[in-house]
Amino acid sequence: MKSKAQHAKRLVIYLLFAFGFAWIPWILMNRFWGYEEWFCTSHYIFFANLTLYAPALANILTRLVTKEGFHDMKLRLRLKGHIPHYLTAWLLPISCALLGGLLVTAIYGRNNGNADGISGMGATAAVLQAVFYAPLRAFLTLGEEFGWRGYMNDKMKPLFGTAGTVLIGGTIWGIWHAPLTVEGHNFGRDYAGYPYTGFLMMMLYCICLGTVLMWLTDHTGSVFPAAVFHAIVNFGAPTVFRLIARGVPQTAESSVLKEFIVPELPIVLFSILFLILLLFRRKPVQKPI
Amino acid sequence: MKGWLYKEIRHYRYLLFAALLVPAFCIWMPLLLDFFGGIGERSAPLHYAFRSLYDQSAVYFLYLIMSLLIIGMLLLTVFVLDATKKWAYFVGTTPDGIGAFLNAKYLFVLIICAAFYLSVFWNEALLITIGYMAYGIELPGISDFVLMMMFLILLLRAADFAAMARFGTQTGARVKGYCLLVIFVVGVIWLLFGPLPDDFESALSNVFEFVTKLINGTYSEQIGVIIGLLPPVALLAYYLSYKLSCRFYMKGVEHYEK
Numbered sequence: 001m002k003s004k005a006q007h008a009k010r011l012v013i014y015l016l017f018a019f020g021f022a023w024i025p026w027i028l029m030n031r032f033w034g035y036e037e038w039f040c041t042s043h044y045i046f047f048a049n050l051t052l053y054a055p056a057l058a059n060i061l062t063r064l065v066t067k068e069g070f071h072d073m074k075l076r077l078r079l080k081g082h083i084p085h086y087l088t089a090w091l092l093p094i095s096c097a098l099l100g101g102l103l104v105t106a107i108y109g110r111n112n113g114n115a116d117g118i119s120g121m122g123a124t125a126a127v128l129q130a131v132f133y134a135p136l137r138a139f140l141t142l143g144e145e146f147g148w149r150g151y152m153n154d155k156m157k158p159l160f161g162t163a164g165t166v167l168i169g170g171t172i173w174g175i176w177h178a179p180l181t182v183e184g185h186n187f188g189r190d191y192a193g194y195p196y197t198g199f200l201m202m203m204l205y206c207i208c209l210g211t212v213l214m215w216l217t218d219h220t221g222s223v224f225p226a227a228v229f230h231a232i233v234n235f236g237a238p239t240v241f242r243l244i245a246r247g248v249p250q251t252a253e254s255s256v257l258k259e260f261i262v263p264e265l266p267i268v269l270f271s272i273l274f275l276i277l278l279l280f281r282r283k284p285v286q287k288p289i
Numbered sequence: 290m291k292g293w294l295y296k297e298i299r300h301y302r303y304l305l306f307a308a309l310l311v312p313a314f315c316i317w318m319p320l321l322l323d324f325f326g327g328i329g330e331r332s333a334p335l336h337y338a339f340r341s342l343y344d345q346s347a348v349y350f351l352y353l354i355m356s357l358l359i360i361g362m363l364l365l366t367v368f369v370l371d372a373t374k375k376w377a378y379f380v381g382t383t384p385d386g387i388g389a390f391l392n393a394k395y396l397f398v399l400i401i402c403a404a405f406y407l408s409v410f411w412n413e414a415l416l417i418t419i420g421y422m423a424y425g426i427e428l429p430g431i432s433d434f435v436l437m438m439m440f441l442i443l444l445l446r447a448a449d450f451a452a453m454a455r456f457g458t459q460t461g462a463r464v465k466g467y468c469l470l471v472i473f474v475v476g477v478i479w480l481l482f483g484p485l486p487d488d489f490e491s492a493l494s495n496v497f498e499f500v501t502k503l504i505n506g507t508y509s510e511q512i513g514v515i516i517g518l519l520p521p522v523a524l525l526a527y528y529l530s531y532k533l534s535c536r537f538y539m540k541g542v543e544h545y546e547k
Contacts, residue, residue, distance in 0.1 A: 042417055042427075042430055043417070043418070043421040043422075043427065044418055044421070044422070045414045045417055045418060045430075046411075046414040046415045046417070046418035046419075047418060049414060119510060121510040121511060121513075121514060122510040122513065124510075124514055124517070125510050125513025125514045125516070125517050126513070126517075127517075128513075128514060128516075128517025128518060129513065129516065129517040131517075132517060132518075132519075132520040132521055133433075133436065133517075133520065136436065136520070139407060139410075
């Protein structure tokens with residue numbers, strides 16, 4: 001049995017690596033090229049994608065530095081018996097985007113005109129491509145999941161328990177995004193309390209997403225379902241949301257509330273449900289030898 | 290199952306190397322050709338090479354399509370090398386049986402496709418970044434097009450593998466050859482006697498325009514729906530092909546010559 005001090009030491013080393021490998025290039029790229037240039041265009045796509053693997057690299061290096069070894073890497077697909085988990089990872093973000101879009105439309109109303117000129121066929125094509133191609137981008141989110149869910153959570157659980165891991169882990173994950181959030185990632189810059197409310201929002205968002213991701217990883221023993229979920233949240237769900245909510249009139253009302261808080265309500269509710277499932281999960285009974 | 294997969298990887302490791310190296314070769318080759326061709330002609334040959342790659346992106350696409358064709362053909366060899374009666378009967382007697390053997394083969398082909406796509410993605414990303422950093426040239430991204438094509442290849446291979454399992458690799462290849470011959474003959478007849486457009490050049494340029502739109506993602510909505518449906522259709526066909534192969538494998542063995 002590993003001591004708590006050993007887990008804490010490994011966790012600190014992991015976090016130093018994960019933050020160092022991501023923050024140093026992000027800050028440098030923000031400084032020299034500008035966020036809009038390196039993150040929002042494909043000009044520096046190689047570096048932009050490479051930095052997403054910082055948590056994965058931190059996982060491997062921490063294991064090497066601490067001589068922990070490479071057991072329990074959670075890198076097996078574990079499809080057998082876990083198809084429902086993969087389906088959850090695939091369909092839940094899409095469903096949440098759908099619900100979020102409906103919610104925004106219900107609250108803020110809808111224009112009668114088809115302002116952006118997208119036909120039904122065009123919308124179908126966009127949704128199909130978002131639903132079926134986004135999971136294939138999981139190789140880009142695997143780096144984060146391999147680090148945060150595959151390593152950090154395992155080290156945190158003995159120290160803080162399940163609820164503590166969800167809260168502290170999500171907060172750390174949110175802070176990790178800070179160099180991007182400060183440049184306008186997800187929320188832009190035009191909101192009250194910039195950038196501090198943005199940091200806070202990102203932490204809350206990461207706590208919610210982290211809960212579902214932790215549930216998926218814990219139940220399957222693999223980081224792949226979490227990577228699929230994360231890929232759809234990043235690359236598929238926004239398209240579905242925009243299509244559903246495209247009729248919402250563009251007014252001067254607080255954009256963060258309309259474009260972020262209300263649409264994310266479904267995922268917040270689901271994360272509460274998954275937190276309950278995590279807290280009341282029955283431990284697998286070990287058979288006597 | 291793990292053992293079968295290990296056997297596939299060990300046996301066909303050249304395919305894995307090809308999946309990783311062929312796209313790299315095809316992505317960097319036009320640049321290198323332009324670079325070496327440009328020495329002595331220009332003061333900054335690499336800049337000239339990048340500019341040339343950007344200006345003549347059709348050449349770049351042709352190289353990529355060539356890499357797709359190469360990998361598509363190489364995938365067929367996964368079935369060919371194990372096509373002996375002795376081996377097939379041995380497989381039938383193993384505890385896992387034919388199902389696990391074919392499962393590993395089908396899975397291995399998916400691994401090859403994934404390796405190919407990843408190689409395209411990262412090589413392309415590097416090329417785009419270098420092009421922009423060094424010379425401010427924005428090269429077009431083609432990895433989405435390649436992904437689409439990978440599913441098309443998977444769809445075709447699903448039909449090939451099922452035919453190979455049912456009729457044996459040689460007869461299967463012959464059946465496919467006959468089908469292609471029929472298509473070719475029909476095509477020739479159409480070209481000779483069919484209602485061809487008056488302006489053949491403009492028809493040809495329409496074809497190029499269509500391919501360019503496909504690559505740039507500026508295709509029509511109907512094509513967008515077809516592209517969206519391609520992954521589930523291809524994967525479903527691939528799964529059905531696996532099921533059919535399991536069912537007819539032993540019948541196909543009777544067609545093996547050795």
